Amino acid sequence: MATEHADNVQHAEHALTPSGYIEHHLSFNAYPVNESAGFWTLHVDTFVMSVALGLIVMGLVWLVARTATAGVPSKGQAFVELVFGFIDDQVKNIFHGNRHSFIAPAALTVFLWVFAMNAMDFLPVDWVAGVVSFFGGEHAKWRAVPTSDINTTFALALSVWILMIFFAVKVKGLGGWIHELFCAPFGTKIWVWPANFLFNMIEYVSKPLSHSLRLFGNMYAGEVIFLLLGLWAATGLTGTIAGAILGAGWSIFHILIVALQAFIFMMLTVVYLAMAHESH
């Protein structure tokens, strides 16, 4: 779990100060892509981890899909088809259009990618830090869980948000969409237009926020708990044993959270995109 190397990775400056340890583990490997820095900063760790995971996961699925046969499937194909069927069933229950052209494959991408990124939480935090400090020196920072970076979850949620508006305009036309902004859900009477518009604005703002913050909060909290257990493990033999046991327990419980949050994120994506297709 997160305990064994707690001592090893402490830098002299941070040695055994809890705030230093946590700060080290919650700092991004930030790289300014522009002199002005500020917004123009890239979290290299988040980006590299997520892209690598995306390529690995979707690449593996692609390798299976390439040679997919309608006959007797191989074990790998059977597993991929199991995931495929699971996602397809969920989408089918929510969205009643041509799901195969976009929404279902998008849901598959979201589920597998988010699941893989969440699953990085199982890597012991100090082992990751150990590997990184071996290559990058003691000051090197590396956060392994891309979904505990608000940028990732917000990027996904905003992409879904943009798709949502895109589909709404595509299905209802620009006029229809604007009409709906003012005339739903309370009715078409002119004096309820402000209420309708306000209601829709709140909905459009709250959707990406709740979508992204739910995933971010869960993964961030999970990581912080691993760090606290790691801290405890650094306080002596009792702490090491207790921290290891609790860390194991939290990891096992975290399997549920990782899968559940990936599933929820995928379901919300599908629900939002399906809602965009529906006329009121």
Place this chain on the structure above:
Amino acid sequence: MNINFTLIAQAIAFAVLIWFTVKFVWPPLLKAIETRQKEIADGLAAAADGRNSLEAAAKKSEVTLTEAKQKASEIIAQAEKRGTQIIEEAKGNAKVEGDRIIAGAKAEIEQEVNRAKEGLRAQVSTLAIAGAEKILRKEIDAKAHSELLAKLAAEL
């Protein structure tokens, strides 16, 4: 909680991944699964067809069997009837033949009787002549009266 360029980078990565899945991952899997579903559905339909035709064949064979049984019993009944008829005919023929034979026999017997009568008659006349001869021998010359005697014999 600092929003920065990572957001844009991640959004681009997301878009690329979705594009990749939509284009290369989903369609072959969908095709494979749908083809297999169709094959299974076809197989089940064929099995149902087979079951139906089996039922129809069983029904048909039952009907044929019933018909055959009926025909067989008809044939047997007809044969029995014909048999009785033949026996009746034979009986009739036998009776006719018997009657004919009896009639023939009767005629023959009559003929025989007549012949016997004829013989007897001839013998009786000879005897009568012999008797008369014996009686007349003493009185008549045979030669003188032979003509008369022959006439008498003829009349007998």
